[in-house]
Amino acid sequence: MIIQVATTLRRRCAVLLMLVLVLAPPLPAGAQNLHHELGAPELTVLVTPVEPWLQQQVVQSIRLESALPFDALEVHLGDVEGAEIVELVRPSVREFESWGVRGHVYETSRAIFPTRSGPLRLPAVHIVGATSDRSGRVEPFERRGEPVALEVRPRAGDLDERDWLVASAVTMSEQWSTPPAALRTGQIATRTLRVRAAGVAGEHIPPLTMPVSQGIEVAAHEPVRRTEITDIGLVGYLEQTFDVRVATAQTTDISGIYLPWWHGAAGTAQRATARAYRIEPLPADVEGMVKNLLAEARVRHESRQRELLHGLYGVAGLLVLLLVLARLPGRAGRAIRRGLGTVADAAIGRRDELPDIGYPDTEGPGPRRG
Secondary structure, three states, rough: OOHHHHHOOOOOOHHHHHHHHHOOOOOOEEEEEEEEOOOOOOOEEEOOOOOOOOOEEEEEEEEEOOOOEEEEEEEEOOOOOEEEEEEEEEEEEEEEEEEOOOOOOEEEEEEEEEOOEEEEEEEEEEEEEEEOOOOOOEEEEEEEOOOOOOOOOOOOOOOOOOOEEEOOEEEEEEEEOOHHOOOEOOOOEEEEEEEEEEEEOOOHOOOOOOOOOEEEEEEOOOOOOEEEOOOEEEEEEEEEEEEEEOOOOOOOEEEOOEEEEEEEOEEEEEEEEEEEEOOOOOOHHHHHHHHHHHHHHHHHHHHHHHHHHHHHHHHOOOOOOOOHOOOOHHHHHHHHHHHHHHHHHHHHHHHHHHOOOOOOOOOOOOOOOO
């Protein structure tokens, strides 16, 4: 009876093990999971996507787990020829707990941007290190992944090199200093556009253009770009301002602004937009325009006065400093005094050379007294 029960248990365990092996989900494409003996460090390398487009962000994540703390670690990721690399997660070691099991993990990741189409090879990740147990026993180890071969796809669609922007999401928002419906003839308003692109560095977002329509004058400012680095990739930002002047009293259109881009995951052309407007300009506010011109003139006048005062303060400070130094004993003081005397003589000489423009007789006409 006991033998029969043991045989039944062994059969059930074997069936359960087979089910686990069959139903266990496979690793995603580009992933490497190197299993070793129980408790030994385990290396996992994940690369996605494996068929990127030209300039599309490829994220390579490296994770090394160990039941014992690391005593030493030396990680070699290798250089990637034909790509730009940005570190996303700085290399770090931390403790973790999962399903009641504690361990130690080394993590890092980087973003890889292919700069040319065709084959792209990522070198094998190579890690050399050691673990130590509570007794102080050090156990060296070495882990090496497999090189990853990527096939970079070229530009697609009708997008040229200037418009080629590969991202996972792009949004565009706008802000007006004066709402378009409230614009007056002759008025200048600022239109500020803000672009957010996921998976792109800010420097790769092309500048925006605003087409000119009849009766609308446009002046573009230089765009301002920045890049945010997150754990899952780059996020690029662009902000650009346009000065929009209504030069007509007739009904007219303000053009929309479009930014074409390529959705890397979907493989389709997309477009971020800021809408167009049809406006009926309000009558010109002549009184307000005059006030604005006077205010601008007053600001310029006050600015020139401040600059003049700053210059006078600087000259006065220099003279005070020279007078103080002139009181110093010795050769330096004598030299400064001679220099001040020379300057004073030159100033007096120039004054004597001024033409005599004459002064009116304050006593009026008639013979002089005395």
